[in-house]
Amino acid sequence: MRLRTKITLLIASSIVIVLFLFNIVTYYMVVRITTRSEITLLWNAAQTLASQPNFFHRELWGEESWLRPLLVPQEMIRFIDTNSNIVVQLDSSGQLADLPVQFDTRSISKTLWTKNALIAYIQMPIMGPEETLLGALQISRKLDTLNEYLTVLITVLMFTTAGAALLSIVGGMYFARVILQPIHELGQIMESIQKNGIFKRVVLPPSRHRDELGRLTHTFNAMIGKLENSFLRQQQFLADASHELKTPLTVIESYADLLQRWGGKDAALREEAIEAIRSEAGRLRNLTHSLLVIANMEADPHRPMIDFELADLVRTTAASLQRTFRREIRFSNELQFHTMHGNPEKVKQLVIILLDNAIKYSQKPVEITLKHDPRDPYIVELQVTDRGIGIEEAEIPRLFDRFYRVDQARSRSTGGSGLGLAIARKIVQSHQGTISIASRPGQGTRVTVRLPLHAAAHALPSEQDHDG
Template identity: 40%
Template sequence: MTLRKRFTLFTIFWFIFILILFNIFVYFYVIKITTQSEEQVIANKVNLMLDNPQIQTTTRLTDPELLNEYYNVDEVIRIILPDGKVANISGSDSALLELPAVFYDQHQTGMQTKGGERILYMRVPLYKDGKVVAMLEVNRILNELDNYLQILVAALSVTSGGAILFAIFGTYWFTSRLTAPIGQMVNTMREIDRSGKLRQIDLHGHEESAELQQLVRAFNQMIERLDRTFARQKQFVADASHELKTPLTVISSYAGLLKRWGRDDENIRNEAIDAIDMEAARLQNLTKSMLTLAEAEQEDWLRQEMFDVVQLVDELAGMLQTTFQRSIRVKPISRVVRMVGDKDKIRQLLVILLDNAIKYSKDPIDVTIALNKNIVKIDVRDKGIGIPENEIPHLFERFYRVDGARSRSTGGVGLGLSIAKRIVDLHEGQISVFSLPDLGTTITIQFKQRR
C-alpha cells in the first residue's frame, strides 16, 4: 500500500471516528436539554394547578370542568383515587388514554415508553387533613420533540456524509501534494541510477510548504555533497594515479635497464638498485599516506582521551631532535595544558607540521603552547624559505606542492597537510598559516579544551 493511501485511510478513519463521537455527543446533549425543558414545562403546569383552590382543597376533584383549562393536545391530565379509579381526566391522545391508572402516594417524575413513543410523566399526591386522598398525574407525549430529533439525526447524517466526502477528496488532494516531492525524489533517483549523473530537484512548485522546501533542500544538499565527494574522489584517483605512475615508471625503466646492461656493468647495476630502492620507499610512503587519508574520512577514526599537550610536545620534540639533529624549542605558557582528544592523532598532526618545518628551514624551530579561555593554541614557527601568499589557500589540498624548493626532492607526497587538516577538522579545531617568503612560516592550530 502506498504512503498516500495509508495516510488518506488513516486520516479518514480518525475523522469518521471523531465525527461519530461528535454526533453522538450532540444527539444526547440535545435530548438532555430538550427533555429538561419539557420537564420544566410539566413542573410549571403542575405548580399552576396546585395553586388552584379547588384542587388544593380537594373539594371538586370530580368536576368535569376542573382540568379543562389546563388541557393540551399532547397531554393527558388525570386525578386518580387511592382505589385506582380515575376521578377526573382531560386529554384526547389515544396512546396516553390507554395508560393504566395506578395510584402512588409519593411525588414521582420520569420517562416511560409505549409503542415506541416516549412519554414524560409527573405524579403529585393531593392531601386533605394531612392524608393523601388522591393523586394528580400529568402525562406528556414527546411526539413533536421526537420529530425534531429525527430531523436532527437526518441533518447530522447529511452533513457528516458531506464532510466525509469532502475529507476524502481533500485528504487525497493534500497527500498528493505532500508526497509529490517524494515522487520526484524517487524519479530523480531512478534517473540518476539509469544515467549515472547526479541532478537536483527543482524547488519550483513547493513554495507553499516550508516542510516540503526543507525536504527538497535536504535532498539537493545531499546530491550536492555527493557530487562534491565524487568529484573529490575522481580528482583523488587521478592525482593518485599520476603520483603512482612516476615511481612505477622509474622502477620499470631501471628494471629494463638491469635486464639489458646491468648484469655486466656494476655502475649501472648499483645506480638502478639505488633508484629502485628510493622509488619503492617513496611508493610505500605514498601508499601509507593514502591509506591514512582514507581512514581519516571515517567519523569514528578518533579515540578520545584526556592528555597533557605540553608533555606530548616535549616528548615529540626530544625524539625529533635526536633523529634529525635539529633544535626544537618548546615554549609552554603554562606548565600543564590538558585537553580531550585523540592523543595519537594530535601527535601525528604535530609530526607532520614539525617534519615540514625541518625540511624547509635550517634554523631552530619554535613551538609555543598556550591556553586562553578554554582554547588550546599551538604555534609551530620556522625561519625557512616561506610560502608565497598565492600558494597558501591550496596548501591543504591533496597532492598539492608549492613550486620551487618544495618539490619531490624533499621526499614528500603532497598528502601530509591534507591529513593534518582532516585531524584538525575531526577535533572541531582550526588551522591557519602565516608565511612570508625567505622569512619563515607559522602554522597555528586551535582546539577547544573540552574537559
C-alpha cells in the same frame, strides 16, 4: 496501502467521528431542552387544575365537566386514588391510556419513549385537609410535533455527516497530495540518484523554508551536497593515488626492462637503474605508509587520550630531527602548564610532519615555539617557522588537500607525496584544534597549531569537513 490513502482515510475518519459525537450531543441537547419545556408546561397545567374548587374534593373528581375545558389536544388527565385505582381519565389523543397507573407520594416528571410516540409525563400527589393523601394527578402529553422535528433533525444530521465525510475524503486527498508532494519529489530524486548516479537536489519554494517538510528538504539537500562533495573527493583521491602510484611503478618497470636488456654489460647503467629503483621503492613505501595512516585514522577515530608532557615531547622530537637531518632547530618554550590530555603518538607525528616540511623547503635554522593563547591560557599554540622559499598566498587554501603540491617537480625532488599536511590537519582536528598557515614567497612560512590542553576524545570530522 499508500501513505496518501492513509492520510485521507485518517482525516475522513477523524472528521466523521467528530461529527458523530457532535450529532449525538446536538440531538441530546435538543431533546433535553424541548422536553424540559414541555414538562414545565405540564406543571403549569397541573397548577391550573390545582386552582380549581373541585381539585381537593375526591368525591367530585368523577365529574368530567370541570376537567374537559382544561384538556388540550394530544393530552391526558388522570386522577388516581392511593390504591392506584383510576378515578377519572380524559384522553384527547387516544394513545395515552396505556400509561402505567402507580400511586406515589413523590412528584414525578419524565419523558417516555414508546413505539408510537414521544410522551412527556408528570405525576403530583394531592394533599387534602390535615395533610391527608387523597390521591395523585397524572398529566401526559403526546409530543408529535417534537417527534417530527427530531426526525427532521436526524435526517439533516445524517445528510450533513455524509456530505462532510465526502468532502473530507476529497479534501483529504487534495491536502495529502499537497503535503506529500515534497516527499514524493524526494522519493523520485532518490530513485533517480540510485539509477543514474547523478546527485540532484529538491527545489524548495520560499514559502516552505520554515515548516517541517521544508526543514526535511533542506536537510536532504545538505546531505546530498555533502555526499556529492565526498564522492567527488573520493574520486579525486583515487585518481591522485593512482597517479602517484603509477609514476614510481613506471620508473621501476622501465629500469627493470633496461637492466634486463643492457644491465649486465654496462656497470654504470646498472648502478643508475638500481639507484632509481631503490629511490622509487622508497617513495612507494612512504606513499603507502601515508595512505595507511589516513585510512587508520578514519577507520578508528576514537583514540585513547592520556596526560603527557607536551613540552618534553616537542623538545625530544625536535632534537631527534636535528640529529637526523643535521639541521639547526631552535626550540622555545613559554608554557606555564606543560601537561596536555591527548594522544602523544599523534601529536609527535604532527610535530614531525611540520618540522619535516620546514626542513625540506628551507636552508636556514627552523624555529619551533610553544606558548599559551593570549585569549585562553588553556589553549596552547605550536608554531613552526622557517625562512625558506615560501608559498604564494593563492596556494595556501589548497595545501591541506590530499596529494596537492605547489610544485610537482620540486616536491618530487624532496620526496613529498602531498599527504603530510592532510594528515596533520586530521590529527589537529581529532584533538579539537585548528591549524593555519601564513607565508610569503622568498621570506618563509609559519604554521600555527592551536590545541586545547584538555581535548576530549571524539570522532574525526567527515571527509567533506576536513578536505576543503
